[in-house]
Amino acid sequence: MTDTLPDSYRPDQVEAKWRARWAERGTNQPDLDRAARPFYNLMMFPYPSAEGLHVGNMFAFTGSDVYGRFKRLQGYDVFEPIGYDAFGIHSENYAIKVGLHPAELIPRNIANFRRQLERVGGMFDWSHTLSTTDPAYYKWTQWIFLQLLKAGKAYKKKAAVNWCPFDKTVLANEQVVDGKCERCGTAVEQRDLEQWFFRITEYCDRLLANLDTLDWSDTTRTAQRNWLGRSEGAEISFEVVGSRAGGQAGQPLNRPTDCPPITVFTTRPDTLFGATFMVLAPEHPLVAQLTAPAQAIGVRAYIEAAASKDLVARKVGDREKTGIALGATAINPVTGREIPVWIADYVLMEYGTGAIMAVPAHDERDFEFARKYGLEILRVLAPDSRTISPVSSVLSAAETETDGYVLVNSGRFDGFSADAAKRSITAELAAKGQGKPVVQFRLHDWCISRQRYWGPPIPVIYCDACGPVPVPEKDLPVILPPIEDFRPDDSGISPLARHEEWYFVPCPTCGKRSRRETDVSDTFLDSAWYYLRYPSSEFDDVPFDPARTRKWCPVTTYIGGNEHAVLHLLYSRFLAMVLKDLGHIDFEEPFTRFRAHGLIVKDGSKMSKSRGNVVIPDEYIAQWGADTFRLYLMFLGPFQEGGDFRDAGISGPRRFLERVWLMVNEVEEGGELHKPLVVRWHATKKKAAEDIEALHYNTAIASLMELVNAMKEAGSRDRSIVADLVVMLAPFAPHFAEECWERLGHTTSVSDAHWPAWDERLVVSDEIEMPVQIGGKTRGRIQLARGSDEATAVALAQAEVGVKRFLDGKTIRKVIFVQDRLLNLVVD
């Protein structure tokens, strides 16, 4: 056990020694049941790719680890787990590409990840690791699905989905970028499939309201707010005229029919007088009834063309608007005028009611459409009601900047402000039963179905007699069968359906031969609850033990990438709310504090395989050691902003460690310390602590370097200072600090030391060198006692050389004195 290392700093030996000791001693395993001050330090678990951890992962994990180690030095019982988000399309596609089975690849990748994670010195509790692909884990993912199903929060419906013909699977809207599959770049189509959904939209209000209570970075909260997309407005009903009920031919136009009114959602009920036509989404259920016979052929062709596009292509904003009139008219409820009804694919069935009232004068899209098809444009907002002629003014573009405008061409509402008109018009419509105030969200229900292999099977059985039957909890997990032919085909049926022994099962209710659900669930479901599993990972009879969960959850601090600011974090929040409502947990916000880290770039551009600038950390760690590598990553830029990885920079942190190493090995006892060094010492203890708490690791490290520089300058290797330095370095360079700590005579781990206390009276010196400015320009300096207010007198008496000549022939008009900061003499 007394591994004697040479006097020169040999990172490879030091790090190997301490890795072994930590494992032997269980240094990084808090007692989860008895911890007095639990601190759950979570980082986003990685997808275990075949390439191994890249520098970006290392940066993120190290930054989180530094924070966890710091909290431990502050006396917390820090639980810092790590695991693997190993299910999902990414693994499956890679497996297909290299012709191996994911079940074979993933364990191999995980082993490699673990080796790297240990090598870099993370304070991970390996006794509580997990992989989402482990049946002991996904058993509970399936259990969660069943709880939602039981509670009516999961449902199945046929829905238009994005279909990637290459990956042969459904994609979430978020996975489609510019009409293309985010993974493979193939153009996405639209298909109708039966899908499982979670009712996240029921939680919109809570998801939004709680944001104000969270200690999260503003950018992340803003992103979530935008994603939820709350807007206030009104639903308005338009009676239909001149349509043909049931699409039958031969009835005269222009007479009321039994067609129900068209309901639209608008945020601008104040512009209702300017609604000169209506537009429905091509999929709108009333389209068939509203289509006049003369238009039937054209309308059908238009609908088919729209359906052949993917859902995202429909949403690309700069596309030219197209549409077709249905040959029906509706009645504007406030003007009584008949306005034509059109369909156009710029109106989306998924938002609002799938129908809009078009106000071309004040909406760019409607304006463009009206221009193209020669529809009436009627201005209803103007700077002043008297300056605008009552007839429609000619506009060259939609007038959308209408702050402070008032209504015109709006009958009895002329002169109303937009806000007043919104209220009044909505109220009037409501009184007539033709409208009501409505709040809309942009968020849709969460589609969790994936027609894929590599995921947890959704635990449902379809029986011809009993219908869909949930798999009984005692039968969980529904094991993902180890089939060889896991490739998806374009049938839209999961590969699992081809596996007959698995596919056909007796109905749990009646025992008849039935079929399993063959869709697997979204990877985001795996990751939406993993934080609950870590503290309880050794329990196999419950997903999360109540006592453990109460002690450790919610997560104290969560650090991760902003790319998950919306989906992962939103889904996790939603699931926590559901689990709380169902009585499984007693909190509804899973992550008390969230911070997003920055991105590491290489030579100014994002690292990517295609650019060929991906940095493999292993080589750097081998050459420089994990401690130097960690220190460098944390020093190269602000953690929350990321930075540029450049080879040259890494030698600085290494030299710094070498210097500290020398000090430790030549440490001196006792001796008197010069005041400036004492001040620097105490100031560093304070500043480094504050900086680490704020995740300003780069400046924390800089302050430690300054302390070392000050010691060198003073020729001091004082034992107390060196010991404090070692402790403060421990979060960044843990193996190094352990070795130094031992050499200083300690037998316990440096991670069980305490962050050095500072004396608040000693963090600033009592002598100040104060700048003296004349007219705002620094002309000299004076020595002054802290707290002194005699700067002016001192400056005039003491600073002849530097200051006086600037005062010759001038009058001092004003004296600006900021205590302990500066003196500014304003002259004429």
Next chain:
RNA sequence: GCGACCGUGGCGGAAUUGGUAUACGCGCCAGACUUAGGAUCUGGUCCCGCAAGGGGUGUCGGUUCGAGUCCGACCGGUCGCACCA
């Protein structure tokens, strides 16, 4: 298009409430020690100028005794979202 953020030496980056611009590190220059150094140590390093001094934080303007910091306009960049009615 909308939203958020950001422009500081040769480079990565520091700068409490507006208060000595460029901390810390890299690189570079000079010197020392060396058979040697791409090791180590010492000193220097925003620009112009011998100096006194002057200029300087993307550009232009404003507020202020004082602006990297606040306000307005513009230029450039990064990241989200994107026909959301």
